[in-house]
Amino acid sequence: MAEGFGVGLALLTWILLGCQEEARAEQELRFKPAPRDRPVRLFTEAELARYDGREEDQPIYLAVKGVVFDVTSGKEFYGKGAPYNALVGKDSTRGIAKMTLDPADLTHETTGLTEEELKSLDETFNNVYKAKYPIVGYTARRILNEDGSPNPNFKPEDQPHFTIKDEF
Numbered sequence: 301m302a303e304g305f306g307v308g309l310a311l312l313t314w315i316l317l318g319c320q321e322e323a324r325a326e327q328e329l330r331f332k333p334a335p336r337d338r339p340v341r342l343f344t345e346a347e348l349a350r351y352d353g354r355e356e357d358q359p360i361y362l363a364v365k366g367v368v369f370d371v372t373s374g375k376e377f378y379g380k381g382a383p384y385n386a387l388v389g390k391d392s393t394r395g396i397a398k399m400t401l402d403p404a405d406l407t408h409e410t411t412g413l414t415e416e417e418l419k420s421l422d423e424t425f426n427n428v429y430k431a432k433y434p435i436v437g438y439t440a441r442r443i444l445n446e447d448g449s450p451n452p453n454f455k456p457e458d459q460p461h462f463t464i465k466d467e468f
C-alpha cells in the first residue's frame with residue numbers, strides 16, 4: 301500500500317515537473333525576440349569603397365573604429381562634391397581623430413594618436429556617428445584579425461543605438 305502511494309507520488313511529481321518544463325518552454329518561445337531579418341554586414345575594404353557617394357541613388361557609408369554607418373542622411377557633408385566626401389567609402393578613424401582630411405590619415409590606423417586625439421575620436425564617434433546615423437555593419441578588420449582568426453574583443457552589444465536600415 302505504502303509502496304503504491306510512493307509510486308503514485310513519484311508519477312505525480314514527474315507529471316508536474318513535465319508541465320512546468322512545458323510552460324517554461326512556451327514562455328521562452330513567446331518572449332524570444334523575433335530574429336533579425338536584416339543581419340548586419342561584414343565589409344571588406346573593396347565593398348565599403350563602393351559606397352563613396354559617387355552614384356546618386358546609392359547609400360553612402362563611412363566607417364569609424366570599424367563600425368560602418370549609413371551617412372546618406374548627411375549628404376550635404378558626405379555626398380559627391382561635399383566637404384567631407386573624402387571620409388566616406390572607407391574607415392576614416394584616424395582622420396576623424398585628428399580632424400584632418402589629409403589622404404594619408406584616412407585610415408583605420410590609430411597607432412601614435414595622442415590622448416587628446418583619442419578622446420576627440422570617441423566624442424565624435426558617440427556624439428555624431430552613433431547618435432545620428434544607423435549602423436549597417438562592421439569592417440572585416442574589426443571582426444577578424446589579420447590571420448583570419450576571430451577578434452575576441454569584438455562586442456556588437458556595445459552599440460546602444462543599434463538599428464538597421466533598409467538596403468539589402
Ligand code: HEM
Nearest residue numbers: 371374377384387395396397398399400401424428429432
Ligand atoms: C575650416 C575648417 C572647418 C570648418 C569651418 C568646419 C565646420 C563644420 C561645421 C559648421 C560642422 C557642423 C555642421 C552641422 O552640424 O550642421 C561640421 C561638422 C563636421 N566636421 Fe567640420 N569643419 C572644418 C574642418 C573639418 C575637418 C578638417 C574635418 C576632418 C575630419 C571635419 C570633420 C567634421 C565632421 C566629421 C563633422 C560632422 C558631420 C556630421 O554631422 O555627419 N571638419 N564642420
